[in-house]
Amino acid sequence: MTSDFRLTRRSLLGGAAAAVGGALLGPVPVASAATAAAPRLYTRAEWRARAPKAAATVLNRAPDHIVVHHTASANATDYSLEHAFDLSRSIQNFHMDGNGWDDTGQQLTISRGGHLMEGRNRSLDAIDAGNHVMGAHTLSHNEHTIGIENEGTYMTEGPTDALWDGLVATCAWLCDVYGLDPHAAIVGHRDYNSTACPGDTLYALLPQLRDQVAAGLSDPRIKIRARIEASGLPEPRHRFDHGPTGRPAR
Ligand SMILES: [Zn+2]
Numbered sequence: 001m002t003s004d005f006r007l008t009r010r011s012l013l014g015g016a017a018a019a020v021g022g023a024l025l026g027p028v029p030v031a032s033a034a035t036a037a038a039p040r041l042y043t044r045a046e047w048r049a050r051a052p053k054a055a056a057t058v059l060n061r062a063p064d065h066i067v068v069h070h071t072a073s074a075n076a077t078d079y080s081l082e083h084a085f086d087l088s089r090s091i092q093n094f095h096m097d098g099n100g101w102d103d104t105g106q107q108l109t110i111s112r113g114g115h116l117m118e119g120r121n122r123s124l125d126a127i128d129a130g131n132h133v134m135g136a137h138t139l140s141h142n143e144h145t146i147g148i149e150n151e152g153t154y155m156t157e158g159p160t161d162a163l164w165d166g167l168v169a170t171c172a173w174l175c176d177v178y179g180l181d182p183h184a185a186i187v188g189h190r191d192y193n194s195t196a197c198p199g200d201t202l203y204a205l206l207p208q209l210r211d212q213v214a215a216g217l218s219d220p221r222i223k224i225r226a227r228i229e230a231s232g233l234p235e236p237r238h239r240f241d242h243g244p245t246g247r248p249a250r
Contacts (some may be wrong), residue, residue: 039169041108041124042117046117047085047239049092049121050244052103056122057134063146067138069106069189072236075083075152079162087151088117094240095136104243105136106147108170114162116170119149127177136246141192146174149242154199156228156237160234164205171213183215195243196233204228 071091076083099105107123111114118124119135125147126133137147148170150163159243161169175182188206189197196203236242 009028021022032074035221036078039116039166042081042085043124044118044121047088047117049088049104050096052121053096054102056103056120057068058122058126059132059134059143061132062130062180063132063144064180064185065141065145065188066180067074067141067145067147067172067192068167068186068198068202068209069137069149069242070154071149071151071240072153072197072242073151073239075157079160081113081115082111084109084111084115084117084151091119091149091240098240099136099246101136102244106149107133107137108146108148109134109151110148110150110163110166110170111147112160112163113162114166115213119147123233127174128174130177133154138189139165139244139246142246145187145192147189150198150202153201153236155196155230156181156201158201158205168209168212170217175213179239180211186210188230189243190233193244194234196231197242200231201217201228205229 069085073087073090076087077154088104088109091109093108095101095105103121104119107120107127109119109219122135123133123135132144134146135142135145137149138145148167150159150167152159152163158164163232171182171186175185178185185211186206186209188203189195190203234243
């Protein structure tokens with residue numbers, strides 16, 4: 001499955017590489033493919049992150065799963081870039097000052113305006129190198145999973161189209177970089193810990209997310225195909241509480 005998927009993605013990306021002047025003599029290098037698929041990502045410098053208390057640990061291997069989260073904050077209607085940057089700063093402050101961690105827990109954040117931002121320090125460099133930054137987003141599974149926090153609370157309503165498009169593009173990029181099969185790799189926080197995260201609605205959309213990532217970004221609109229059943233799993237108790245994430249001092 002994985003090798004078939006990679007061939008499919010590489011052949012798709014081959015067209016993109018050719019369009020920017022890449023030669024198609026032989027296999028397309030993974031590094032080029034990753035660059036071709038990378039969405040616009042706002043760096044920590046751009047959202048004006050604080051310095052971390054300590055540099056993140058980088059593991060010399062790829063993560064094997066992508067964990068989808070909601071931020072358990074308001075379903076904001078401010079879709080601006082400045083709002084997105086403010087969200088990233090608020091999460092960082094909560095993780096460092098509230099949880100006592102070294103830095104932002106998750107590696108990536110997407111706002112309801114669809115803006116993708118780096119989370120934990122060293123995440124972008126690690127992804128570009130095919131490596132894994134140890135985060136703090138899914139208790140007992142941070143050694144092998146990369147986490148994406150999606151702004152909002154998705155217990156009853158779905159994400160915005162802009163957020164959805166950003167999530168599809170981000171997962172496609174990560175699957176390319178790390179050589180992951182989206183049908184096996186993309187999971188929700190509740191698949192590992194006792195939590196409703198990423199919300200009953202967004203969790204119900206994960207099969208569609210996997211399909212769209214595997215299909216190479218075609219048909220990016222959200223279609224909620226089934227009635228959403230309430231899971232009864234633990235819901236957020238306060239802003240930014242999306243369930244068990246990491247041990248203290250991470
Ligand atoms: Zn979560």
